[in-house]
Structure formats: C-alpha cells, structure tokens
Amino acid sequence: MATCLRFLFSDLLVLFLLSLTASLSSPQPLCHQDESLALMQFKDSFIIHNDTFSSCFPKAASWSVEAEHGRSDCCSSWDGVECDPHTAHVIGLDLSDSCLYGSINSNSSLFRLSHLRSLNLAFNDFNYSKIPSTIGNLSWLTSLNLSYSHVSGEVPYEISYLSKLSALDLSHNNHNLHIGSLTRLVQNLTRLKEILLSEVNISSIVPESFANLSSLRTLKLVDCGLYGEFPIRIFQLPQLQDLRISNNEDLTGQLPEFHSNTVLQALSLYNTNFSAKLPASIGNLNSLEILNIAHCNFSGSIPNSLWNLTQLTYLDLSRNSFDDLSCLTKASSNHTFPRLQFLQLSSLNLTKFPNFLQNQNKLEGLHLSESNIQGIIPKWMFNASKESLQDLVLTNNFLTGFENSQDVLRMPNLITLALDNNRLQGSFSIPLDIAPSIQFLYLSNNFFTGFENSRDVLPLPNLQMLDLQNNRLQGSLPIPPPSINTYLVRNNSFTGEVSPLFCNLSSLSVLDLSFNNLSGQLHPCFCNLSQTLKALGLQSNNISGTIPDAWAKGCSLRQIDLSHNQFQGLLPRSLANCKELGHLDVGYNKIHDTFPSWLETLTELKVFILRSNGFYGAIRDIQINCTFSNLHIIDLSDNNFSGDLPGECFQRWNAMKLFGANESQYMDYDIRFSFTLPLTLTKGIKLEYERIQHELKVIDLSCNRFEGEIPEVVGNLKGLHILNFSDNALSGHIPSSLANLTDLEILDLSQNKLFGEIPPQLSQLTFLAFFEVFNNCLTGPIPLGNQFETFPNSSFDGNPGLCGRPLSKACGDSLPIPDPTFEENQDSVSSFEFGWKVVVIGFGCGFVIGIVIGQWVIARKQDWFVNAFRIKK
Numbered sequence: 001m002a003t004c005l006r007f008l009f010s011d012l013l014v015l016f017l018l019s020l021t022a023s024l025s026s027p028q029p030l031c032h033q034d035e036s037l038a039l040m041q042f043k044d045s046f047i048i049h050n051d052t053f054s055s056c057f058p059k060a061a062s063w064s065v066e067a068e069h070g071r072s073d074c075c076s077s078w079d080g081v082e083c084d085p086h087t088a089h090v091i092g093l094d095l096s097d098s099c100l101y102g103s104i105n106s107n108s109s110l111f112r113l114s115h116l117r118s119l120n121l122a123f124n125d126f127n128y129s130k131i132p133s134t135i136g137n138l139s140w141l142t143s144l145n146l147s148y149s150h151v152s153g154e155v156p157y158e159i160s161y162l163s164k165l166s167a168l169d170l171s172h173n174n175h176n177l178h179i180g181s182l183t184r185l186v187q188n189l190t191r192l193k194e195i196l197l198s199e200v201n202i203s204s205i206v207p208e209s210f211a212n213l214s215s216l217r218t219l220k221l222v223d224c225g226l227y228g229e230f231p232i233r234i235f236q237l238p239q240l241q242d243l244r245i246s247n248n249e250d251l252t253g254q255l256p257e258f259h260s261n262t263v264l265q266a267l268s269l270y271n272t273n274f275s276a277k278l279p280a281s282i283g284n285l286n287s288l289e290i291l292n293i294a295h296c297n298f299s300g301s302i303p304n305s306l307w308n309l310t311q312l313t314y315l316d317l318s319r320n321s322f323d324d325l326s327c328l329t330k331a332s333s334n335h336t337f338p339r340l341q342f343l344q345l346s347s348l349n350l351t352k353f354p355n356f357l358q359n360q361n362k363l364e365g366l367h368l369s370e371s372n373i374q375g376i377i378p379k380w381m382f383n384a385s386k387e388s389l390q391d392l393v394l395t396n397n398f399l400t401g402f403e404n405s406q407d408v409l410r411m412p413n414l415i416t417l418a419l420d421n422n423r424l425q426g427s428f429s430i431p432l433d434i435a436p437s438i439q440f441l442y443l444s445n446n447f448f449t450g451f452e453n454s455r456d457v458l459p460l461p462n463l464q465m466l467d468l469q470n471n472r473l474q475g476s477l478p479i480p481p482p483s484i485n486t487y488l489v490r491n492n493s494f495t496g497e498v499s500p501l502f503c504n505l506s507s508l509s510v511l512d513l514s515f516n517n518l519s520g521q522l523h524p525c526f527c528n529l530s531q532t533l534k535a536l537g538l539q540s541n542n543i544s545g546t547i548p549d550a551w552a553k554g555c556s557l558r559q560i561d562l563s564h565n566q567f568q569g570l571l572p573r574s575l576a577n578c579k580e581l582g583h584l585d586v587g588y589n590k591i592h593d594t595f596p597s598w599l600e601t602l603t604e605l606k607v608f609i610l611r612s613n614g615f616y617g618a619i620r621d622i623q624i625n626c627t628f629s630n631l632h633i634i635d636l637s638d639n640n641f642s643g644d645l646p647g648e649c650f651q652r653w654n655a656m657k658l659f660g661a662n663e664s665q666y667m668d669y670d671i672r673f674s675f676t677l678p679l680t681l682t683k684g685i686k687l688e689y690e691r692i693q694h695e696l697k698v699i700d701l702s703c704n705r706f707e708g709e710i711p712e713v714v715g716n717l718k719g720l721h722i723l724n725f726s727d728n729a730l731s732g733h734i735p736s737s738l739a740n741l742t743d744l745e746i747l748d749l750s751q752n753k754l755f756g757e758i759p760p761q762l763s764q765l766t767f768l769a770f771f772e773v774f775n776n777c778l779t780g781p782i783p784l785g786n787q788f789e790t791f792p793n794s795s796f797d798g799n800p801g802l803c804g805r806p807l808s809k810a811c812g813d814s815l816p817i818p819d820p821t822f823e824e825n826q827d828s829v830s831s832f833e834f835g836w837k838v839v840v841i842g843f844g845c846g847f848v849i850g851i852v853i854g855q856w857v858i859a860r861k862q863d864w865f866v867n868a869f870r871i872k873k
C-alpha cells in the first residue's frame with residue numbers, strides 16, 4: 001500500500017513537473033508541421049516586393065521555419081497567422097496589404113489549410129490570376145476578403161459551397177472580375193452578413209433572393225453594371241445598416257415605406273435610375289448618417305420629415321427632378337441637421353441660399369452649383385460654419401458679388417473655393433489675414449476686373465490651383481506662392497511683363513497666360529522650370545525678344561504654345577531636351593531660322609507649327625532622317641522655305657499613314673489645356689481646331705517657295721484630313737496617288753504651276769469638302785460625281801485648259817460618261833449623317849454651324865456646309 005502510494009505520488013510529481021515545463025515553454029500546443037509547411041510554400045509562391053513607394057508591410061517576410069533556438073512556431077511568432085488555442089490549427093490568415101505579387105494557383109498550398117475560417121488577402125497584386133475553384137475546399141471559411149487584389153476572371157461557383165460564409169469581399173478589382181450568376185453564387189450562403197462586390201462586373205439584375213438573406217447588414221454593389229428593378233424587399237431586411245448601389249445607371253427602383261425600427265445607417269443610390277417620390281416615412285430612418293440620392297430621377301416634393309434625420313453627416317440630393325423644394329427653401333430658422341458635415345444641393349433650382357444654412361455649424365463641404373441662385377453671397381451664410389468649412393463650391397449660378405468678400409476668405413480651414421461661372425464683378429481683393437489654407441481657387445468665367453493684393457506674392461501660401469480664366473482682369477500678373485501647380489489666366493487683359501519671379505515656382509506644372517496683353521521679354525531663367533513645367537501657353541500676347549534657350553536635360557515640357565507674339569531670333573536648340581514634347585506652336589512670330597530638323601529626335605512630337613515666321617531654306621537639302629514618326633499636324637505655311645518638297649520625309653511620317661479607329665493612342669495629355677490652331681480657309685471662312693485630338697492630321701506647306709513635283713509618296717499618308725500646298729511654285733502633274741487619301745477633307749493645290757489633267761480617281765474622295773486648284777495650268781475635263789458636284793467655279797478658275805462642270809465651258813464631243821454610281825449615291829446621301837456631331841455655335845458674324853469631330857471644331861457658314869458635305873452613308 002505504501003509502495004503503491006509512493007509510486008502514485010512520484011508519478012503525479014513527474015506529471016506535475018512535465019506539465020509545468022510544458023506550460024512554461026509553450027502556453028499553447030505547437031503549430032502543425034504540415035500547416036506551417038503549407039504557409040511557407042504559399043509565401044514562397046510570391047515575390048514579396050518592398051518598394052519604398054507603396055505603403056504595404058511585408059508581414060510574411062519574417063516567417064521562418066528555423067528560429068534562433070530551435071523550431072519557430074507559426075502560431076505564436078508568424079505575423080498574420082492565427083491558430084485555434086486548443087487544436088493549434090491555423091484558422092485565420094490576414095496577409096492584407098503585405099506586398100505579395102504573383103499568381104494564386106489552383107493547387108496552391110493555401111488550400112491545404114483546411115481549418116481556415118478567415119482569409120484576408122486584400123491589397124496585394126495577384127497578377128490578374130483567377131480565384132481558384134479549390135477555394136471551395138475551405139469549407140469552414142466564414143470570411144473571405146480579396147478586395148483590391150488584382151484578381152480577374154469568373155468568380156468560381158465553388159464559393160457557393162462555403163455555406164458558413166458571413167463576409168464576402170471581392171470588391172475593387174477594376175471590373176476584371178465577373179460573376180456569372182449572382183443567384184447561384186449566394187443561394188447557399190444564407191448566413192451572409194456582408195456582401196461587398198463593388199466594381200465587380202455583375203451585369204445582371206439583383207436577384208429577389210437577396211431579400212431572403214435575413215442576416216444581411218452590409219450590401220455594397222457600387223458600379224457593377226446592375227440593371228432591372230431593385231427588389232424593394234431588400235430595404236426591409238431587419239439588420240440592414242449599409243446599402244450602397246450607386247453608379248448603376250440602368251438600375252431602377254423606388255424607396256419603400258420605412259418602419260421606425262429600421263437600422264439603416266448609410267444609403268447611397270447615386271447615379272442610378274431610382275425614381276418616384278421620397279416617402280415621408282424616410283423620417284423613420286433615425287439612424288441614417290449617409291444619404292446620397294444624387295443623379296437619380298426622384299420627383300415630387302422633398303418631404304418635411306427629412307428634418308427628422310438628425311444623425312445625418314452626409315446629404316446629397318443633387319440633380320433630381322424634384323418639383324417642390326420648399327422643405328429646404330422655406331425651412332424655418334430653427335431647422336438644422338445638427339451633425340451634417342457634407343451637403344450637396346446642386347442642380348436643384350434652389351434660386352436662393354436656403355436659410356437653414358446659417359444654423360449648420362459643422363459643415364466641411366458645401367456644394368450649391370447650378371442652382372440658379374442670383375444676387376449677392378450673404379454674410380450670414382458662413383457665420384456658423386466658418387471654422388469647419390473646407391470645400392465651398394458655388395459654380396454656375398448668377399452670383400453678382402459678396403456682402404463681404406473678406407468673410408468668404410476668412411475661413412481658417414477652407415481648401416477649395418469655387419466661384420467660377422458666375423457674374424461676379426469688380427475687384428477681388430485678397431487681404432493678408434485670410435484663409436491661409438486655400439489650395440484650389442476657381443474664379444474663371446466671371447467679370448472680375450481687378451485682382452488685388454497688398455503684397456507682390458499672393459498671400460495664399462498653400463495655393464496649388466489658380467484659375468482666373470475668362471475675366472476682365474487688368475494690371476500685372478499676380479505672383480503665386482511657390483506651392484502653385486496650375487496657374488490659368490487665359491483671356492484677360494493683363495499687361496506688363498512676365499515677372500522673373502515666376503522662374504522660382506518650383507512646383508509649377510501648367511502655366512497658361514494666353515490671350516492677354518503681356519509684353520516685354522521672357523527672362524532666360526524661365527528654363528529653371530524645365531523639370532516641372534508640362535504646359536506653357538503664351539499665345540496671343542505681345543512678348544518679344546528671343547525664346548529662352550536653356551531647357552535642361554530631363555525637361556518635362558509637353559505642350560508649348562508661343563504663337564501670336566513677337567518672338568525673334570532662333571528656335572532654341574535646347575528644346576531637344578524636352579523629350580516628352582508633343583505640341584510645339586511658334587506660329588505668327590518673327591523667328592528667323594532654318595528647318596529645325598534637330599527636333600526629329602522628339603518621338604512624341606505630334607503637333608508642330610511654324611506658320612508665319614521667317615523660316616527659310618530647303619528642307620530636302622538638310623542631311624536629316626526626317627523621322628518625326630508621330631507627327632499628326634505640321635504647318636510650315638507662310639515662311640520662306642524653298643527647294644523640292646521633302647518626299648523622303650513624307651515616307652517616314654508614319655503616324656500620318658494610320659487612319660480609322662484602330663490607330664494607337666500613344667499620347668494622352670492629362671493636362672486640361674486647350675490650344676487653338678486657327679487655319680485660315682479660303683473665302684474668309686475660319687477653321688478652328690479646339691483641343692487638337694488624336695485623329696486630326698494636317699500637312700500645310702502653303703505660301704512658301706517650294707518647287708518641283710508633288711511626290712507620289714504623299715499618297716501613302718492615308719490618315720491625312722487636310723493637305724495644303726497652295727501658293728508655291730510646284731510643277732508637274734497632280735499625282736493620282738492622292739486618290740488613296742480617303743479621309744481627305746481639304747485639298748488645296750491652288751496657285752502653283754501644275755499642268756496636265758485632274759486625275760479622275762479623285763472623285764473617289766467622298767469626304768472632300770474643299771478642292772482648290774485655281775491659278776494653275778491644268779487642262780482637260782473636271783472629274784465628275786460625288787463631291788465634285790459641289791465645288792464652285794472659283795475652285796477651278798485661272799486654268800484656261802479646264803472644261804466641264806461646273807465651268808460653263810463644255811468639253812466638246814468627248815464628254816466623259818458620268819459615273820454610274822453617282823445617282824445612286826445621291827439618294828443615300830445625307831448632309832449630316834456621317835457620325836459627326838453637329839453643334840450650333842454663336843459666332844460674331846451671324847449664324848455659323850460647327851462640326852465636332854471628337855473634340856475638334858470646325859466653324860463654317862451653314863449654306864456652305866450643307867453644300868459641301870454630301871457624304872455617303
């Protein structure tokens with residue numbers, strides 16, 4: 001008995017000691033080796049990038065099988081891994097934002113972690129691989145998160161096997177992910193509480209069965225291509241807190257009657273086709289914090305019960321069809337949304353500032369654009385929100401002034417002030433003690449006459465955007481602070497010189513001073529801006545002297561427009577350092593130089609205008625490759641170029657050979673900066689291309705002293721819209737290869753010494769609107785058919801040898817047989833139906849019609865237009 005007891009005691013002691021050491025060295029059971037191996041293999045199947053630009057943190061990088069003292073335990077020491085405290089199986093893996101790059105394969109070791117309940121791989125880069133169907137093996141999964149992770153392809157049906165799933169987040173994969181059948185996917189997932197599929201391509205209706213997901217709390221289906229009627233019963237799900245289905249333009253629906261026990265906190269229907277009235281019972285949503293129903297089709301009156309939504313922090317009712325706004329405009333002065341931070345009531349025809357604004361004291365953003373508000377901006381409006389307001393947008397109204405302009409500016413936290421497109425007048429003076437925080441100031445399209453400030457440099461130390469375009473501002477240019485990025489004063493009456501102080505603006509990216517009356521010279525220090533400046537617009541001023549010539553290597557200029565000034569001297573050679581230059585316009589100056597063949601290294605150069613200067617010499621003689629492979633528009637008109645036309649050059653202008661929609665778009669300015677290129681047409685009609693777009697292709701070599709023949713190879717430049725060789729000394733025949741330029745709209749060969757017949761094939765050019773050959777030595781019959789029926793006599797004047805329509809001189813017996821297809825074409829012709837958008841433009845001299853092709857505009861006389869454009873359907 002005693003021995004027995006002794007043995008028992010010693011056994012207990014041993015057991016006790018064992019368990020003591022065990023609990024000291026490891027409070028939990030150790031991680032299973034097969035699982036740590038699977039994790040390790042999973043990690044090794046990716047590149048863990050750790051560049052300093054991304055904010056990701058490489059959690060898995062520190063995982064290691066060997067620790068300093070023996071084996072490392074994945075449960076206790078691996079970042080992002082969670083184990084069950086009892087079984088030590090891996091149940092959670094959170095590698096979100098962990099710098100993983102590479103594909104997930106269907107036999108990835110990840111799927112061996114069969115106890116996994118929570119998997120978060122959001123914010124990684126899975127290289128557009130598919131979500132493997134083996135995900136269906138992880139049958140314990142309650143939470144799956146692959147948002148922002150660059151997965152693509154069809155979402156595997158096997159996800160529907162995960163019947164314990166309560167949170168599914170596949171959102172924000174750039175529409176690369178699509179779902180075949182939403183109904184099928186969620187049919188077994190009855191425990192879902194959170195469904196986040198924003199920016200997944202669903203392209204279907206929202207299934208009625210969603211209304212059966214009684215645990216649903218969050219439903220986010222933003223921008224999914226949804227259509228059809230949104231099931232109204234979903235609004236009545238008892239747990240629903242967050243419903244966001246915005247940016248589904250074809251989704252229709254109505255709001256239901258809401259009961260007082262609704263727990264909805266966020267409702268966003270922005271940019272859907274929801275319609276009908278807002279129910280008065282919306283006042284029952286007493287937990288609602290976010291209500292965004294902008295850009296929908298709601299009508300009727302805004303119910304007064306809106307004022308019951310006292311928890312609102314965000315309210316956007318913009319752009320609907322409400323016909324009664326009295327709830328907002330007639331609200332008594334004690335109405336208020338006590339927590340409101342963002343309020344947008346744009347495009348609602350408010351006609352005045354609603355009184356309740358004076359009670360809102362937490363507003364951070366206020367947008368009242370396009371609301372037909374007239375008169376002055378009252379002082380009371382900002383009393384309460386003075387301290388909090390960051391974003392004030394009153395664009396597109398009929399505002400005439402301020403009760404006290406300094407009140408607007410004395411808001412210590414204001415970041416954006418947009419008062420553009422109003423009728424503000426007088427002087428905008430900026431006192432010194434004002435909102436130092438303003439970063440974006442939009443005052444364009446008003447009638448301001450002065451922009452005054454009591455210092456040389458604007459007292460806005462954080463200003464990034466200054467937009468004063470289209471006002472009547474006079475005096476010298478206001479000097480922005482060094483923080484400025486975009487400075488736009490186009491179309492004012494500023495005078496004086498461009499101060500050298502501009503040279504020190506080390507963040508300046510866009511500078512548009514066009515259409516003012518600036519004079520003096522550009523200081524050479526301007527080239528200091530090389531590294532940041534992307535667009536420089538000085539068009540139509542009075543600036544003289546030479547163009548600064550110290551553009552450094554790495555110059556980032558993309559657009560330069562110096563046209564219509566008094567610049568002299570040479571074109572600066574250092575521009576060749578601006579490798580991204582796409583648009584160079586120095587037209588209408590006094591530059592005296594030879595053809596700048598040294599620019600041909602600029603592979604982005606697309607628009608190249610030297611018009612009306614003193615350029616001289618032969619182009620052909622210069623030993624150059626003449627590459628300019630991206631050239632779309634070259635205008636050398638009205639200079640002193642001589643010698644033969646550069647046929648070899650034409651051969652290499654590859655971009656001009658491309659036509660139609662399959663052309664690559666190699667250049668895409670991110671700069672909102674429109675240049676105009678006025679090309680003067682015959683008969684005083686002005687052709688104006690606004691924001692020259694990808695497609696327009698022009699060669700204008702008119703008004704020079706070119707001689708010799710027109711090279712056949714011009715016929716290879718099939719993308720050309722405009723070809724003007726007028727007013728030179730060209731001789732020889734008109735090459736029949738021009739008939740291959742099927743997009744050609746303007747062909748001007750007038751005032752040369754061309755002889756022979758007009759090639760009859762030219763009648764194939766069905767887009768041709770202008771054809772000018774007057775003052776040459778052409779002979780024989782004028783081609784018949786198509787556009788040739790529309791050209792006036794004057795196009796052919798001064799060629800005594802020409803005969804046939806439209807000239808009164810007949811071609812005698814050998815009258816050519818009319819083109820048999822012509823009559824047929826006439827029937828199917830419509831002046832306007834050629835896929836272009838016709839717009840009416842109010843023009844100075846009467847009624848003018850313009851055509852917009854993409855973004856370029858041609859303004860011409862209407863009668864001419866109707867005659868000229870008889871284009872085949």
Ligand SMILES: *[C@@H]1O[C@H](CO)[C@@H](O)[C@H](O)[C@H]1NC(C)=O
Nearest residue numbers: 046047101102103126127128
């Ligand atoms: C990413 O995908 C591309 C194209 O499928 C492939 O060539 C490349 O090897 C992949 N990169 C990685 C790290 O998997």
Ligand SMILES: *[C@@H]1O[C@H](CO)[C@@H](O)[C@H](O)[C@H]1NC(C)=O
Nearest residue numbers: 103104105106107108109132
């Ligand atoms: C699956 O794994 C095997 C070996 O482990 C590998 O050879 C195969 O390429 C993998 N399959 C895919 C689709 O990656």
Ligand SMILES: *[C@@H]1O[C@H](CO)[C@@H](O)[C@H](O)[C@H]1NC(C)=O
Nearest residue numbers: 096122145147167169194196
């Ligand atoms: C998915 O993960 C991301 C990153 O951790 C997180 O922001 C997001 O809220 C998660 N989604 C869900 C539904 O929890």
Ligand SMILES: *[C@@H]1O[C@H](CO)[C@@H](O)[C@H](O)[C@H]1NC(C)=O
Nearest residue numbers: 175176178179201202203225
């Ligand atoms: C969405 O998917 C449909 C068919 O699956 C496809 O036709 C459509 O182009 C896709 N939309 C986007 C934006 O990718």
Ligand SMILES: *[C@@H]1O[C@H](CO)[C@@H](O)[C@H](O)[C@H]1NC(C)=O
Nearest residue numbers: 187207208209210211212213
């Ligand atoms: C919703 O659930 C009810 C009751 O379980 C069922 O009768 C109905 O068919 C379900 N509706 C859909 C659309 O799945």
Ligand SMILES: *[C@@H]1O[C@H](CO)[C@@H](O)[C@H](O)[C@H]1NC(C)=O
Nearest residue numbers: 280281282283284285305308
């Ligand atoms: C709005 O609130 C008022 C006062 O609290 C209450 O009498 C009214 O019933 C509420 N209306 C709605 C539609 O919730």
Ligand SMILES: *[C@@H]1O[C@H](CO)[C@@H](O)[C@H](O)[C@H]1NC(C)=O
Nearest residue numbers: 500501502503504505525528
């Ligand atoms: C502009 O910068 C130069 C040197 O880069 C400096 O000497 C000059 O004082 C600066 N001018 C102003 C007004 O800041």
Ligand SMILES: *[C@@H]1O[C@H](CO)[C@@H](O)[C@H](O)[C@H]1NC(C)=O
Nearest residue numbers: 493495496516517518519542
């Ligand atoms: C431009 O300024 C000059 C003086 O520098 C003046 O003579 C001229 O009238 C001004 N032009 C316009 C259009 O204001």
Ligand SMILES: *[C@@H]1O[C@H](CO)[C@@H](O)[C@H](O)[C@H]1NC(C)=O
Nearest residue numbers: 680681682702724726748770
């Ligand atoms: C061709 O150029 C000349 C000279 O620049 C110009 O007068 C004429 O109007 C242009 N032709 C057409 C059709 O635009």
Ligand SMILES: *[C@@H]1O[C@H](CO)[C@@H](O)[C@H](O)[C@H]1NC(C)=O
Nearest residue numbers: 715735736737738739740761
């Ligand atoms: C027009 O182009 C075709 C094919 O590109 C070519 O065969 C033909 O010779 C060209 N016509 C003329 C007149 O140059």
